[in-house]
Amino acid sequence: MRATRLQRVGRWITDHLVMAVAIVVLLYMFLPIFFVVLMSFNEPASRLSYEFDAFTLNNWLNPCEQSGMCGSVVTSLQIGFLATVVATLLGTLVAFGLARHRFRGRAATSVLIFLPMATPEVVMGSSLLALFTTAGLAGSLGFWSILVAHIMFCLSFVVVTVKARLAGLDAALEQAAMDLYANEWQTFWRVTFPLVFPGILAAALLAFSLSFDDFIVTNFNHGNTVTFPMYVWGSAQRGIPPQVNVVGTVMFVLALLLVLGGSAFQRRRPV
Numbered sequence: 001m002r003a004t005r006l007q008r009v010g011r012w013i014t015d016h017l018v019m020a021v022a023i024v025v026l027l028y029m030f031l032p033i034f035f036v037v038l039m040s041f042n043e044p045a046s047r048l049s050y051e052f053d054a055f056t057l058n059n060w061l062n063p064c065e066q067s068g069m070c071g072s073v074v075t076s077l078q079i080g081f082l083a084t085v086v087a088t089l090l091g092t093l094v095a096f097g098l099a100r101h102r103f104r105g106r107a108a109t110s111v112l113i114f115l116p117m118a119t120p121e122v123v124m125g126s127s128l129l130a131l132f133t134t135a136g137l138a139g140s141l142g143f144w145s146i147l148v149a150h151i152m153f154c155l156s157f158v159v160v161t162v163k164a165r166l167a168g169l170d171a172a173l174e175q176a177a178m179d180l181y182a183n184e185w186q187t188f189w190r191v192t193f194p195l196v197f198p199g200i201l202a203a204a205l206l207a208f209s210l211s212f213d214d215f216i217v218t219n220f221n222h223g224n225t226v227t228f229p230m231y232v233w234g235s236a237q238r239g240i241p242p243q244v245n246v247v248g249t250v251m252f253v254l255a256l257l258l259v260l261g262g263s264a265f266q267r268r269r270p271v
Helices: 002-039 069-100 106-118 121-134 143-167 171-179 184-213 216-221 228-236 243-268
Strands: none
Touching: 002 243, 069 106, 069 143, 069 184, 069 228, 069 243, 106 143, 121 143, 121 216, 143 184, 143 216, 171 184, 184 243, 216 228, 228 243
């Protein structure tokens, strides 16, 4: 009887242990986000106060009250959008080339694609600064130098993400389309592209988040241009305004809505 009871307890722990660990890990991961949401409703007693002092909606009603903050957000959005578009287009083409074609230097190209991901951002940022300085662009650092730097390190992530999607694509589907008298162009747009599009979209979202969030590479090459991470870093020395938490909450909600919307679309799409 005792052995049976111990077996039941052991079976219950085995069945629920994974779920319990997953919940603990998720709570640990989302705890800083919950704190950001909470602090977006905080009215600090002083600029250097990082405790919840009083509840207020003023931060949400006046998100641009702090001078320069909304301008930095717009700059980060512009750079992130342009970097995402260019990196996604180039990265998708490179991923198709590496996944679908065999050519001399293919292995070396794949290794080079991984180098920006493996290189520390401090090294990458300082190397780009040395490159711009050598090219005589030290006095022109700003929006475009940041954009070039962001495209460079976002490109690798796009290539890896799209290439992984292509590796899992069943080639028999494309062959079946051609057996039904579809030419290569029709096969690509009606079969290949819809199947690869979730990977391209995931790569674009990843590239945008990396660009919007980057600080180290931007810090080396920003010139007089102030992005949102640069603004937060500068404000930290005087006290971070609570409106920063509003921007963080909005970005988190938008990302969550995109993920939930994409998941709902995948479930409702006919097989």
